[in-house]
Amino acid sequence: MADPMHDAPRASITGRALHVFAFPSLLIAACLTGFLPAAPAFAKKPPPPVLTAAAAAVPDSYSAAAAKEIFAEGGNAVDAAVAIAFTLAVTYPDAGNIGGGGFMTLYVDNKPYFLDYREVAPQGATKEMYLDDKGNVEPDASLVGYRAVGVPGTVDGMWEAQKRFGKLKWKQVLAPAIKYASDGFVVQPWLQKRHDYAARSFAGKTNFDVYFSGLKAGATFRQPELAETLKRIASDGGREFYEGRTADLISTAMYGHGLVSKQDLQRYHAVWRDPxxxxxxxxxxxxxxxxxxxxxxxxxxxxxxxxxxxxxxxxxxxxxxxxxxxxxxxxxxxxxxxxxxxxxxxxxxxxxxxxxxxxxxxxxxxxxxxxxxxxxxxxxxxxxxxxxxAQTTHFSVVDQWGNAVSNTYTLNGPFGAGVVVDGAGFLLNDEMDDFVTKPGTTNQFGVTGDEVNTIAPGRRPLSSMxxxxxxxxxxxxxxxxxxxxxxxxxxxxxxxxxxxxxxxxxxxxxxxxxxxxxxxxxxxxxxxxxxxxxxxxxxxxxxxxxxxxxxxxxxxxxxxxxxxxxxxxxxxxxxxxxxxxxxxxxxx
Structure with a gap:
């Protein structure tokens, strides 16, 4: 069956072989809203392997073990990538996430794809929301606390990628993450150091240490509320995060403190774009x-x-x-x-x-x-x-059939905004800092921008990923x-x-x-x-x-x-x- 995204004619643009794929006109609106028709799933009997092995380069040993488990069950690169991403949300909480967003570049069945699951500004966001009454930028307002949070995209991104290209069942790819959240994992010294550094910024401002004070080197760290959240997502699908019990917990946590609403969550969709x-x-x-x-x-x-x-x-x-x-x-x-x-x-x-x-x-x-x-x-x-x-982490995966996933996702700063969703057990991003809060001023990475990257409802902030x-x-x-x-x-x-x-x-x-x-x-x-x-x-x-x-x-x-x-x-x-x-x- 033809794939409407990639079997359309290509238009070359002047330059050294830069290509933009031409979309049929009827698909443009669908692409912009994320409702791209799904390609056929992999056949039950995949083609013979073209590589001698599968491989993954990942940020920690737990996500490597998750990849090994998925490949042993017959999963492909996309299955492994999704399992890695959810596992890192448990074992690498300063950057791995379900409360952030990111980008995924894929090469599947000899075709390139790109999935944008970047966070977006809430509908209540305004261009001047981080300025005081004199027009000056309020220190840390876009970095710490509830008002720094953009609408998360990670769960919908993983859901869309696995639904379109995965071989295994959704519950299978979430199983390793659920195990690490329920049974715990041993904290390494580097993770305690990152926690201790971030905790100084959040002290007295967020509920960060209510949930993460147990990140001590050598300790077994368990996250029962996060385990229940992951079980709901595994059982009900990725949209549970945006429309179900988890969405209710996010909007309740935000009420009176931040801007992300239940309507913002329901409105969110990852977007398939031309790589x-x-x-x-x-x-x-x-x-x-x-x-x-x-x-x-x-x-x-x-x-x-x-x-x-x-x-x-x-x-x-x-x-x-x-x-x-x-x-x-x-x-x-x-x-x-x-x-x-x-x-x-x-x-x-x-x-x-x-x-x-x-x-x-x-x-x-x-x-x-x-x-x-x-x-x-x-x-x-x-x-x-x-x-x-009109704080970030990365992993790279290749399967035995020659498919590949390159995925970078983020909470922006270390442990994001330092805000944990009560009852759900996961951190939220501080992605609003990636917007230009005031033209000419710099963000936490020392870069600035102009009007094109200012805050507006529903807008996605510029990234370097x-x-x-x-x-x-x-x-x-x-x-x-x-x-x-x-x-x-x-x-x-x-x-x-x-x-x-x-x-x-x-x-x-x-x-x-x-x-x-x-x-x-x-x-x-x-x-x-x-x-x-x-x-x-x-x-x-x-x-x-x-x-x-x-x-x-x-x-x-x-x-x-x-x-x-x-x-x-x-x-x-x-x-x-x-x-x-x-x-x-x-x-x-």
Missing amino acids: LTADWNGYQIVTAPPPSSGGVGLIQLLKMKADLKPAFDGVQLNSVPYIHLVSQMEDRVFADRQQYLGDPDSYKIPVAKLLDDSYLASRAAEVKADAAPGATGVKPGLGDTMPER APTILLKDGNVALVIGTPGGSRIFTTIFQVMTDLFDFGMAPQDALAAMRFHHQLIPPTTIFYEPYAPITGDLADALKAKGYKLEGQPFNGDVQMVRVNGTTPEADSDPRGAGVGAVFPLSPSK
Whole structure:
């Protein structure tokens, strides 16, 4: 049977093989509201395996065990991804979630897909809701407490993905998470440290420690209210979260404190969108479209570096000349991000122009090896006209049939807004901070924006999440992504460059030094504790005119690379993740 989303004619847009899939006109409204007709489920007897194993790179050992269980039961990459996501909501509560949202890039049955289950602003939200009577931003108002919460999307996203592409029953994929919530899991020292750090921000402001004071290293942590919530969702389906008992508990918790209502929850739907695709280095990139800035930024960086090949030839990785050239590229990407990117359901985002060959060549031509840092202000490349109106974690999964899922989802800050839904046992996001609370001011990641990303009811905030799949001759070659706020796409760019331009082995590419630059503050290079910029390199960058500033975090990349028919899973040495390869299981 034809799939109406992917069997329609394709229209090429000027540029290096950027493609946008053309939708039949009758499906446009359905796509925007999330009601896309489902593709046929996998056949009971799937095709023969094309890989020697399945694989997953995930943030903790419990989610790796969940993936193993699902693959042993005959599940595919989507089944495993959904099981991982729900498990992380239990065992990785600072970022794993059912009270947040995210993006999923999929490659299923040789076709690319993208699912946007990003949070949205409640209907009661207003552009000035975080400003005081003098028009100044209220400190922490968009970060802590009930008013910081956007309408969650994770459960509907997982429900839509598994309903459309999963092989197993919905109850099967939630079973591992329910087990960990009911029976408990052993808390690792890193999780206690994250709890202790976040608890200082929430003290006296939320009910965070009523539920999470038991996150002590070595303790078995049980979450009975969350277990009951997961059992309801498993029994009644994903929409229970938005229309059933769980929705009632959320709206009751919000009443008199926050803005998310029962009507907001009922109105919410994940949206199937066209993924961004582009040719690069003999591969095809499949990545996130707006409301992510990450996919656009990643493609811009990769293509500008290709245009600048003569300037990079002979330049050593992470040397002063290398960092100087990349920083100038990042200035231009963040200038475009600030001006043009936001919710595509509210604005006509100029994606094709931003990824056009000639445009990127002109931007690359502005990058000079001998340029003085910050000497010339970097402007958005398409002019100053506005578009027309119209804490995070990642995991990567590949199954034995060559299907892949790259998923990044978030509560935004660590443990979100610090608000737990009483009687339901899960944390809510502080995603409203990803909007521009006041043009020209920065959010918790130090980035700013303009009118295109201001608060409006039902609008999705701009994100940097960039779950990405790389294809070679139509087959999955790499599945990659990371948390990190505005560092997300610069991190992925560096790892991909290390892999393919410098020929590094996966673990070496993950372990290599990372740096970050984002236009604001100007001339500032951020470095990380894992591989800090010190000594002669630091002195030379300062002599060139750069300021160096430490940052506590620069990504936790989870990556599966496929060599021929053999998947290799690798997890960032900066985190507590697990790269696991699972032997073939009999089809069921």
